[in-house]
Amino acid sequence: MWDAETYDLVSSIQEAWGRKVINWRVWQGNENVMDAGCGTGRLTKVLAQKVPAGMVYGVDIDRNMIEVAARNLKDIGNVMLIESDISSAKLPAKVDVIFSNAAIHWIQDHQGLFENFWQLLGSNGEIMIQCGGHGNLGNIISILDGIRHRDEFKRFFTGWQESWYFANPEETSRLLQDIGFKDIEAYLTEDSATLGNRNSFALFAKTVVMKPYLARLPDQELKDKFLESFLNEIESNHKSRCWVMDYVRLNIRAKK
């Protein structure tokens, strides 16, 4: 489960990415939209403002996220929140746009996901997606992996499998093409983010990028130790680019 309260506070980086994706489209104002993996609804709200005569379905698998989204969006009439896996979600009506930001790299089976998106879209519907792409967080992950292999932690990481799937544009284009999508665009952008200081980096890291690692550790003392080791490693080895998340985003746009 996500710490949705903290995510809501620290996710201005994700919100900025998502706002750019929303601006890829010239909105008519009456579209039905799915926000796939809507989190706490910060971008669902922006979408709802773009389509005052349409409807936005915010879908997320995590109950904490849906609860905070419900609070954030309580005054917005054209939003419906649905707690569901976006790979199998059903919606009350076909949608014109499926938007997704910083979410689908948490899903390994992109073929199944895009097949479901195909079913949910009306004719001429489009997908507008940004997620972690090939090479995302390469530096951060190599530091985290170094720490999880240390003697004090390694017994908690047996059978470890990467939680994320950072696809590359070529395989994404091929998948979409095979399903039947047209006008496919898929490309990577480097979009590193710098956090202000050790504390803000720590809060962001433990809420977002360290989530799968910390979830393996059985108590708070071990989690704190793992976090401290990570921060010390970053500070000592990366002085020139301290408190940087080396993000690489995969941008995906295609039509049904």
Ligand SMILES: C[S@@+](CC[C@H](N)C(=O)[O-])C[C@H]1O[C@@H](n2cnc3c(N)ncnc32)[C@H](O)[C@@H]1O
């Ligand atoms: C980093 S958050 C991004 C939230 C929001 N889109 C944003 O940009 O702030 C990733 C979200 O994807 C959701 N998610 C991950 N896998 C999912 C799945 N299979 N179905 C639905 N939501 C999923 C998580 O619960 C989480 O809320």
